[in-house]
Amino acid sequence: xxxxxxxxxxxxxxxxxxxxxxxxxxxxxxxxxxxxxxxxxxxxxxxxxxxxxxxxxxxxxxxxxxxxxxxxxxxxxxxxxxxxxxxxxxxxxxxxxxxxxxxxxxxxxxxxxxxxxxxxxxxxxxxxxxxxxxxxxxxxxxxxxxxxxxxxxxxxxxxxxxxxxxxxxxx
Amino acid sequence: xxxxxxxxxxxxxxxxxxxxxxxxxxxxxxxxxxxxxxxxxxxxxxxxxxxxxxxxxxxxxxxxxxxxxxxxxxxxxxxxxxxxxxxxxxxxxxxxxxxxxxxxxxxxxxxxxxxxxxxxxxxxxxxxxxxxxxxxxxxxxxxxxxxxxxxxxxxxxxxxxxxxxxxxxxx
Numbered sequence: 047x048x049x050x051x052x053x054x055x056x057x058x059x060x061x062x063x064x065x066x067x068x069x070x071x072x073x074x075x076x077x078x079x080x081x082x083x084x085x086x087x088x089x090x091x092x093x094x095x096x097x098x099x100x101x102x103x104x105x106x107x108x109x110x111x112x113x114x115x116x117x118x119x120x121x122x123x124x125x126x127x128x129x130x131x132x133x134x135x136x137x138x139x140x141x142x143x144x145x146x147x148x149x150x151x152x153x154x155x156x157x158x159x160x161x162x163x164x165x166x167x168x169x170x171x172x173x174x175x176x177x178x179x180x181x182x183x184x185x186x187x188x189x190x191x192x193x194x195x196x197x198x199x200x201x202x203x204x205x206x207x208x209x210x211x212x213x214x215x216x217x
Numbered sequence: 218x219x220x221x222x223x224x225x226x227x228x229x230x231x232x233x234x235x236x237x238x239x240x241x242x243x244x245x246x247x248x249x250x251x252x253x254x255x256x257x258x259x260x261x262x263x264x265x266x267x268x269x270x271x272x273x274x275x276x277x278x279x280x281x282x283x284x285x286x287x288x289x290x291x292x293x294x295x296x297x298x299x300x301x302x303x304x305x306x307x308x309x310x311x312x313x314x315x316x317x318x319x320x321x322x323x324x325x326x327x328x329x330x331x332x333x334x335x336x337x338x339x340x341x342x343x344x345x346x347x348x349x350x351x352x353x354x355x356x357x358x359x360x361x362x363x364x365x366x367x368x369x370x371x372x373x374x375x376x377x378x379x380x381x382x383x384x385x386x387x388x
Contacts, residue, residue: 056301066301070321073291074268076284083285097245103274107281107291113247114254114282120244122278130227130237150241 109163156184170201280334327355338363341372
């Protein structure tokens with residue numbers, strides 16, 4: 047399937063000058079939505095990971111679909127202040143300023159092999175912060191799957207040790 | 218499965234006086250996470266709906282899992298300002314003040330039978346707003362599934378015409 051045909055380009059969103067890659071046409075099409083989870087399951091064999099971690103909030107959609115298809119548990123990594131109970135946080139740089147991701151302290155068991163899923167790989171900062179959080183709790187990040195890669199932002203370089211894979215690449 | 222045992226009670230979150238029902242232990246447990254999607258699929262037969270709509274952001278998790286399990290497409294209903302392209306919005310009352318949900322104009326085809334999924338039914342305001350958005354676009358809301366119902370807030374009453382079902386009830 048040519049997944050790129052199912053991605054819509056929206057100019058000037060969320061702000062002027064940004065070309066937004068909209069994945070909602072993938073979600074809406076049962077075949078395309080299934081294809082993404084199947085493709086991830088093919089790239090990352092079921093036996094190679096114990097848990098799927100989804101990054102808020104589009105990573106929740108593709109991550110939960112993959113977890114459901116492969117019968118795995120699901121971990122959520124959220125923006126600051128949204129998770130109840132004891133959490134740890136990781137601050138990271140974004141285009142202007144910084145952002146913080148959080149995970150619950152008991153989300154990962156020591157030795158868990160975790161596959162991180164998100165919709166989009168840009169600079170890689172968010173995924174790297176997510177990986178740090180999982181490692182801090184004793185988990186092992188065995189892979190990262192993204193639907194879209196914005197290759198000009200060189201996120202792959204930052205994530206070189208994490209077995210990161212992308213389905214659709216924009217250069 | 219006694220799903221209630223997999224829900225953690227967190228006091229004073231997100232603010233003092235609130236007892237938060239935390240569903241992350243369900244997500245983490247592959248059996249419990251699978252059970253939720255299977256239960257929804259049992260309550261709402263596959264042939265009775267065309268699309269699953271998830272409400273941001275925990276509704277994305279359970280909704281996407283159900284869509285993946287049943288081979289359906291997925292519609293996202295988000296907080297204001299987060300969806301690219303043309304959208305319609307619905308304002309509704311919350312405890313103090315109001316909130317607004319949005320949907321993309323082309324998210325629903327006329328006649329689509331849509332099943333709305335969210336993690337929690339409180340007053341029912343969010344789900345009602347989501348249903349209005351789907352109906353406005355020509356879709357038919359054939360059901361609503363929630364993991365948790367806070368029965369004292371009487372959300373079921375507000376949603377009486379929508380075939381709303383809940384898995385775990387707190388009185």
